[in-house]
Amino acid sequence: xxxxxxxxxxxxxxxxxxxxxxxxxxxxxxxxxxxxxxxxxxxxxxxxxxxxxxxxxxxxxxxxxxxxxxxxxxxxxxxxxxxxxxxxxxxxxxxxxxxxxxxxxxxxxxxxxxxxxxxxxxxxxxxxxxxxxxxxxxxxxxxxxxxxxxxxxxxxxxxxxxxxxxxxxxxxxxxxxxxxxxxxxxxxxxxxxxxxxxxxxxxxxxxxxxxxxxxxxxxxxxxxxxxxxxxxxxxxxxxxxxxxxxxxxxxxxxxxxxxxxxxxxxxxxxxxxxxxxxxxxxxxxxxxxxxxxxxxxxxxxxxxxxxxxxxxxxxxxxxxxxxxxxxxxxxxxxxxxxxxxxxxxxxxxxxxxxxxxxxxxxxxxxxxxxxxxxxxxxxxxxxxxxxxxxxxxxxxxxxxxxxxxxxxxxxxxxxxxxxxxxxxxxxxxxxxxxxxxx
Amino acid sequence: xxxxxxxxxxxxxxxxxxxxxxxxxxxxxxxxxxxxxxxxxxxxxxxxxxxxxxxxxxxxxxxxxxxxxxxxxxxxxxxxxxxxxxxxxxxxxxxxxxxxxxxxxxxxxxxxxxxxxxxxxxxxxxxxxxxxxxxxxxxxxxxxxxxxxxxxxxxxxxxxxxxxxxxxxxxxxxxxxxxxxxxxxxxxxxxxxxxxxxxxxxxxxxxxxxxxxxxxxxxxxxxxxxxxxxxxxxxxxxxxxxxxxxxxxxxx
Numbered sequence: 291x292x293x294x295x296x297x298x299x300x301x302x303x304x305x306x307x308x309x310x311x312x313x314x315x316x317x318x319x320x321x322x323x324x325x326x327x328x329x330x331x332x333x334x335x336x337x338x339x340x341x342x343x344x345x346x347x348x349x350x351x352x353x354x355x356x357x358x359x360x361x362x363x364x365x366x367x368x369x370x371x372x373x374x375x376x377x378x379x380x381x382x383x384x385x386x387x388x389x390x391x392x393x394x395x396x397x398x399x400x401x402x403x404x405x406x407x408x409x410x411x412x413x414x415x416x417x418x419x420x421x422x423x424x425x426x427x428x429x430x431x432x433x434x435x436x437x438x439x440x441x442x443x444x445x446x447x448x449x450x451x452x453x454x455x456x457x458x459x460x461x462x463x464x465x466x467x468x469x470x471x472x473x474x475x476x477x478x479x480x481x482x483x484x485x486x487x488x489x490x491x492x493x494x495x496x497x498x499x500x501x502x503x504x505x506x507x508x509x510x511x512x513x514x515x516x517x518x519x520x521x522x523x524x525x526x527x528x529x530x531x532x533x534x535x536x537x538x539x540x541x542x543x544x545x546x547x548x549x550x551x552x553x554x555x556x557x558x559x560x561x562x563x564x565x566x567x568x569x570x571x572x573x574x575x576x577x578x579x580x581x582x583x584x585x586x587x588x589x590x591x592x593x594x595x596x597x598x599x600x601x602x603x604x605x606x607x608x609x610x611x612x613x614x615x616x617x618x619x620x621x622x623x624x625x626x627x628x629x630x631x632x633x634x635x636x637x638x639x640x641x642x643x644x645x646x647x648x649x650x651x652x653x654x655x656x657x658x659x660x661x662x663x664x665x666x667x668x669x670x671x672x673x674x675x676x677x678x679x680x681x682x683x684x685x686x687x688x689x690x691x692x693x694x695x696x697x698x699x700x701x702x703x704x705x706x707x708x709x710x711x712x713x714x715x716x717x718x719x720x721x722x723x724x725x726x727x728x
Numbered sequence: 729x730x731x732x733x734x735x736x737x738x739x740x741x742x743x744x745x746x747x748x749x750x751x752x753x754x755x756x757x758x759x760x761x762x763x764x765x766x767x768x769x770x771x772x773x774x775x776x777x778x779x780x781x782x783x784x785x786x787x788x789x790x791x792x793x794x795x796x797x798x799x800x801x802x803x804x805x806x807x808x809x810x811x812x813x814x815x816x817x818x819x820x821x822x823x824x825x826x827x828x829x830x831x832x833x834x835x836x837x838x839x840x841x842x843x844x845x846x847x848x849x850x851x852x853x854x855x856x857x858x859x860x861x862x863x864x865x866x867x868x869x870x871x872x873x874x875x876x877x878x879x880x881x882x883x884x885x886x887x888x889x890x891x892x893x894x895x896x897x898x899x900x901x902x903x904x905x906x907x908x909x910x911x912x913x914x915x916x917x918x919x920x921x922x923x924x925x926x927x928x929x930x931x932x933x934x935x936x937x938x939x940x941x942x943x944x945x946x947x948x949x950x951x952x953x954x955x956x957x958x959x960x961x962x963x964x965x966x967x968x969x970x971x972x973x974x975x976x977x978x979x980x
Contacts (some may be wrong), residue, residue, distance in 0.1 A: 646897070690839075690840060695838075695839075695840070696840070710846075713845055713846070716782075716800075716845075717843070719800055720800035720801070720802055720803065720841060723799065723800050723803060724802075724838045724841075726804060727803070727837070727838075728838060
């Protein structure tokens with residue numbers, strides 16, 4: 291039964307610019323050598339602000355967004371997955387990783403419009419961190435497949451942010467300092483601390499702005515739906531240290547604020563608010579549109595809010611954007627100061643906390659459920675990511691115990707063979723019909 | 729199987745149950761005609777038709793049936809079960825192809841649900857396959873199981889492999905009744921495991937075609953270590969619940 295529209299809606303004006311930024315990012319990486327630039331690869335969690343000190347012509351390819359980009363293009367994805375399996379890698383491994391390796395093995399590169407070009411652009415160095423077991427091995431394999439690429443990895447397993455102390459922070463910062471020495475040695479370039487400071491300032495600004503944008507989605511009706519949010523948040527995973535993304539997020543924030551002020555809805559028949567968890571099955575984002583049939587909207591998730599967003603407790607007890615050093619009047623003057631702020635900033639991110647205990651994650655999810663006024667939760671039991679599904683069954687129990695209905699559906703963010711679209715839509719039918727009856 | 733329940737003033741006046749063919753629409757039409765003929769009515773005399781089940785979208789707003797209401801199976805199950813047995817809190821529906829369980833509160837509001845649509849070893853089709861392997865009528869499978877007092881654990885998780893295991897057991901001179909009990913225990917184990925995900929709360933009610941298998945019912949009691957209630961004509965409870973939804977729609 292269709293639900294009638296009750297709110298006005300408009301397309302996002304900044305949508306086109308978001309697509310352009312992302313498109314340029316992948317093309318810049320591909321064409322980096324044409325202008326004498328360098329290619330860097332690594333995960334979205336790695337401290338991407340640091341290599342900025344080598345110059346303005348360091349172009350990156352961030353692993354997870356590229357894996358997701360491939361997954362969205364199902365025909366190419368299956369070829370990549372099969373190439374990885376043929377090479378001997380198990381199907382149970384991280385799906386992003388297998389897509390990425392497959393792209394190298396096939397020696398093909400996937401652009402944002404789905405164009406597959408010949409020749410995977412070989413990186414010059416790998417800049418990574420050990421956020422999970424898969425990440426720890428991912429780029430070791432990349433290095434081998436590419437004939438030996440220099441790699442530096444920062445270990446970030448210092449425990450949850452509420453237990454951070456000087457020793458633990460120094461552990462990370464000292465590795466960052468070592469990393470800078472390594473970058474200079476490997477690239478032959480001198481390091482510019484001013485560029486590092488600028489990148490750190492940009493990163494603080496962009497990630498705080500992202501949290502501010504997510505807070506605006508507390509509004510009823512929500513100005514953004516999660517399918518749209520994916521297209522915006524990804525910029526923070528690839529270029530959070532750049533002025534381009536920091537400035538763009540300001541534009542997005544202003545536009546979303548305007549939408550809230552005018553009551554513009556992402557989903558005009560919004561009547562059921564839910565959130566999801568973990569990466570979505572990228573090849574089947576249409577399930578978000580399917581929710582709209584029931585007046586359903588996913589207003590976000592811990593994943594989209596907190597993978598890149600920097601958050602803090604506000605005076606009124608709500609969750610809000612973390613106050614940046616600039617907003618606090620702090621001027622970063624030295625490399626050491628920049629690195630300490632960068633380390634602390636990243637270690638405080640909510641999505642980093644859940645690796646340590648499912649209870650941290652449940653707490654944060656329940657907070658989102660309360661403050662964003664949710665009717666239910668959809669949990670993606672995502673076989674493709676060991677890290678983000680850690681403890682998800684416990685999260686389900688905790689959310690249910692709090693009296694919030696939960697639907698758990700099985701799938702894989704990057705392997706379409708493990709997502710049953712028909713079964714999932716049947717489960718959504720039942721879940722949403724039940725929420726409407728409550 | 730396609731089940732049809734006709735209500736008049738919330739009372740069941742006719743019902744039918746036929747095997748679905750490849751043409752689902754034709755099968756539903758046939759089942760509906762069978763039910764209508766029982767009380768001598770024609771389709772235009774039916775005020776509302778509610779569709780539920782795996783293929784409900786085939787007939788929802790689609791000719792020739794043009795069901796004007798659709799409802800999810802678990803919601804239909806709860807509605808039907810609570811109407812007959814108001815103290816039902818967990819309803820377990822195992823049919824030929826799938827099994828599901830749903831828990832509700834005292835007002836009949838669904839708290840949680842779980843389903844298995846993939847694994848034949850947790851559905852009635854497992855019994856059908858094992859009946860063939862044991863060369864007995866599927867209708868006699870349950871009663872045969874009750875003649876056994878011994879539990880022989882079945883190791884195979886999959887229906888396909890279980891068939892080979894049953895043959896091996898027969899060759900080892902294990903009796904058919906012991907094997908039948910083991911098969912029912914295996915299904916009950918899977919269904920119980922699925923149900924525990926949503927929590928167990930009395931009264932536990934069994935519906936769906938499998939609930940007519942007395943051996944399965946016995947196995948469920950032993951596995952869950954609690955009494956279970958089998959509603960009369962359990963295979964019709966989902967259709968009955970959907971029909972109640974249709975009846976209430978008329979009253980709005």
